[in-house]
Amino acid sequence: xxxxxxxxxxxxxxxxxxxxxxxxxxxxxxxxxxxxxxxxxxxxxxxxxxxxxxxxxxxxxxxxxxxxxxxxxxxxxxxxxxxxxxxxxxxxxxxxxxxxxxxxxxxxxxxxxxxxxxxxxxxxxxxxxxxxxxxxxxxxxx
Numbered sequence: 023x024x025x026x027x028x029x030x031x032x033x034x035x036x037x038x039x040x041x042x043x044x045x046x047x048x049x050x051x052x053x054x055x056x057x058x059x060x061x062x063x064x065x066x067x068x069x070x071x072x073x074x075x076x077x078x079x080x081x082x083x084x085x086x087x088x089x090x091x092x093x094x095x096x097x098x099x100x101x102x103x104x105x106x107x108x109x110x111x112x113x114x115x116x117x118x119x120x121x122x123x124x125x126x127x128x129x130x131x132x133x134x135x136x137x138x139x140x141x142x143x144x145x146x147x148x149x150x151x152x153x154x155x156x157x158x159x160x161x162x163x164x
Contacts, residue, residue: 043126060115070113
């Protein structure tokens with residue numbers, strides 16, 4: 023149970039950091055989750071369409087459209103035509119949004135990476151990766 027309590031404490035601290043970032047940049051929770059989902063899509067070369075984002079956020083298409091319009095107006099995301107299908111729109115996080123995230127979360131990410139690199143060997147990092155991936159899958163289950 024100690025590990026579960028540590029994970030809960032970590033989750034609370036990360037949620038508080040995300041809330042500070044959101045407050046600082048006048049974002050709501052859905053805005054922040056959308057930006058994270060779009061950044062993750064970019065990292066995995068996933069085509070982020072409005073429909074895809076709607077399913078990731080578990081929001082209606084109307085609510086997702088409102089969110090996309092809001093983030094586009096603020097210069098945090100952009101709509102681009104899909105070069106392989108003119109009928110499809112792709113969503114991307116703008117450089118401005120990436121810079122805001124990096125300026126806020128960059129120091130934390132740097133400290134985490136340094137700790138993982140210097141405090142854990144490759145086998146330990148593999149175990150941590152497996153643990154976190156497994157837990158992420160469990161949390162997504164109904």
